[in-house]
Amino acid sequence: MIDARMSSTAASATLRQQIGQGFELLRQDRMEDAARLSESLLAAHTRDPQVLLFASEVRLAGGDAETALGLIDAAIGVMRGEVALLLKKARILLQLRRRAEARQVAAEAAALAGDDGRALWSIGKIYGGCNDPARARELYEQALAVGCGSPDLLYDLATAQFFTGDFAGAEKSLGALPTDSPAIGHALYLRSTLRRQTDVRNHVDDLQARLTAGFPDATRRAACLYALAKELEDLGHADRSFTVLTEAAALKRRTLRYDAAAERTAIDGIRATYTAEAMRAEIPGHGEEGAIFIVGMPRTGTTLVERLLGRHGEVASAGELPDYGQALAAAAHERLSAHPGKTMVEASLLLDFAALGRDYMRSAREAAPGSRMFIDKMPINFMYCGLIRRALPKARIIHLVRDPMDSCYAVYKTLFNQAYHFSYDLAELGAYYITYHRLMRHWHAVMPDAILDVRYEDLVTDTEGQARRLLAWCGLDWRPEVLSPAKSDAPSTTASAAQVREPVYTSSVGKWRRYEAGLRPLADQLMRAGISTGRT
Structure with a gap:
């Protein structure tokens, strides 16, 4: 009996290792190798949810979203109530433009998420993809309330507040974003677009100080420059605004691979x-x-x-x-x-x-x-x-x-x-x-x-x-x-x-x-x- 349990544990470890290797093949864009491995694993482990998830990712990477959806449904059938699988299903449904079903799956996931802040945040993104920023905002606020502290969540909340007309709330959320957040550049630009800036209420000094301090990449710096150009335009400084805008556009263009x-x-x-x-x-x-x-x-x-x-x-x-x-x-x-x-x-x-x-x-x-x-x-x-x-x-x-x-x-x-x-x-x-x-x-x-x-x-x-x-x-x-x-x-x-x-x-x-x-x-x-x- 002990030997059987040890053998089962070893087999499980081997399977998890193979699945990990499969995901690495996907990351390396070795699609044919990943497809062969997924077929082999599916043949031997037809009801293993992790195998089904990996096989679904392979089909999705190959452009076959319908088959990917069927595999996720099979995984959900084995592991009912698994929020991560429901989220994956909802994302595939969005890719297939089946928004009504995506909303239903998102609602099911929300009922199961409890105080899992990251899950609530991800569910909010599903509603955002369904053209429902109001419901997305509710879920982002719930995620914050239960302690999800990701800076990107604050940016997503601010964006939903912006879309729903709560500009004061959006500015407050953006103000709480750490300066080293990957989203800080676009956050600064969004903050500048929330309202017309005035001589007594603007962010020009803050933006200039941030530019002097520097940014770790061109994308964030370009976004800050766009924010500064917008605020200078609001304040009537046309020449300075256009000079900054020209610098911003040229910098942004250099970050793009575009023909x-x-x-x-x-x-x-x-x-x-x-x-x-x-x-x-x-x-x-x-x-x-x-x-x-x-x-x-x-x-x-x-x-x-x-x-x-x-x-x-x-x-x-x-x-x-x-x-x-x-x-x-x-x-x-x-x-x-x-x-x-x-x-x-x-x-x-x-x-x-x-x-x-x-x-x-x-x-x-x-x-x-x-x-x-x-x-x-x-x-x-x-x-x-x-x-x-x-x-x-x-x-x-x-x-x-x-x-x-x-x-x-x-x-x-x-x-x-x-x-x-x-x-x-x-x-x-x-x-x-x-x-x-x-x-x-x-x-x-x-x-x-x-x-x-x-x-x-x-x-x-x-x-x-x-x-x-x-x-x-x-x-x-x-x-x-x-x-x-x-x-x-x-x-x-x-x-x-x-x-x-x-x-x-x-x-x-x-x-x-x-x-x-x-x-x-x-x-x-x-x-x-x-x-x-x-x-x-």
């Missing part, structure tokens, strides 16, 4: 492929109504339009969804495997667009449950206007247009979170804007009257008139509450969460001219491309 030309080429490829002839092809789409896409360059007033429409009782915001691009990419990859000689864009012409539309609507509605109509405010969906029209012929597409120089300056001065890499170099920004401008002209040409252009300048000077126009375009009746004070707004999960809760203002119109000397090369670049730098 600007390749991205522009891909966008041009869409324009070349989706010709007028291609758009005339009789291809059935998914006839469901309810989707409202707001597209354009970032920082052009898309969030303001989202706020106006979202105050209508029949419309809810789903936030900036990656869903259409993800669903499109997955479907095109399947077609590409059957037609390897084609490009991704060419393969997309062969899609079952009705199936693509159904897939998108399923996941998008789960981000705004219970509403007849929903808003998808992902700006870069401008690339897919023609493909959206094919997949969802009854979707409403709204395109925000802003003075090109105001648009580019607003993008250039913003520190984005892992997005819009073209924005950190003026020449790359100009080239991207030209590419975007050409594509939007193309969409209007090949599908006339399918897209409503809304000018930012008209939106802020004639808000009611534009609101009526927007509602009519979406087939909605006029309701004066769409103009009601911003304090009634639901959470906003965008960089504009602070601005959209202020009254509509016109001070950003023509703002680029304060920085005209520094922005002149960009203006010349746009003019050479035939794009007027005045209002067009």
Whole structure:
């Protein structure tokens, strides 16, 4: 009996060692070796939860999320009530854009988490991924209350407070963040964006002192510089602000591995492929109504339009969804495997667009449950206007247009979170804007009257008139509450969460001219491309 127990213990130790080796293979990106080991372990240990977890990670790394989900479900069947496994399942469900199920699993995990602060924090992140920053905030606060002291938790809490309109709470949370936190750079920038800084209340001295003391990496220093540039702009120090901003952008750009030309080429490829002839092809789409896409360059007033429409009782915001691009990419990859000689864009012409539309609507509605109509405010969906029209012929597409120089300056001065890499170099920004401008002209040409252009300048000077126009375009009746004070707004999960809760203002119109000397090369670049730098 003793020998049997010793043998069992040794076998268990060997198995754990093999699993550890398997995870190391994944870290080394040795996918074939990891896959062979997972198959071997699964054959011998079909009900071991750690083996099932490892096998799930292998499938996930290989892009097979559905099989990975099945393996996690098998592990949960063996070890019911294991919060870590439930969290893993919820993350996979989010990857599959199955938000309703992810919420259910997150709720189950929350009921089991007790006073495990890290688990509560992780559950909060699941709700954040489900476009529910209010519930995420509750869980972050619970995690802090039970003693989870991670600095990154404070930053996540501040972000949720920012999205839900508690700017004072966000500033307090950010103030408690240690100076050596990995999130400190973005925390300083978020702190600066929470409100307009004034002569009697600002962080300029603090930011300058931090820059003098130094940061351990370029990413954190760049974020601090962005914060300083923003506060100097608020205080009216235009020249100093632009000098700091130029340094910040150049430093940020050096931290990125980004092929600007390749991205522009891909966008041009869409324009070349989706010709007028291609758009005339009789291809059935998914006839469901309810989707409202707001597209354009970032920082052009898309969030303001989202706020106006979202105050209508029949419309809810789903936030900036990656869903259409993800669903499109997955479907095109399947077609590409059957037609390897084609490009991704060419393969997309062969899609079952009705199936693509159904897939998108399923996941998008789960981000705004219970509403007849929903808003998808992902700006870069401008690339897919023609493909959206094919997949969802009854979707409403709204395109925000802003003075090109105001648009580019607003993008250039913003520190984005892992997005819009073209924005950190003026020449790359100009080239991207030209590419975007050409594509939007193309969409209007090949599908006339399918897209409503809304000018930012008209939106802020004639808000009611534009609101009526927007509602009519979406087939909605006029309701004066769409103009009601911003304090009634639901959470906003965008960089504009602070601005959209202020009254509509016109001070950003023509703002680029304060920085005209520094922005002149960009203006010349746009003019050479035939794009007027005045209002067009």
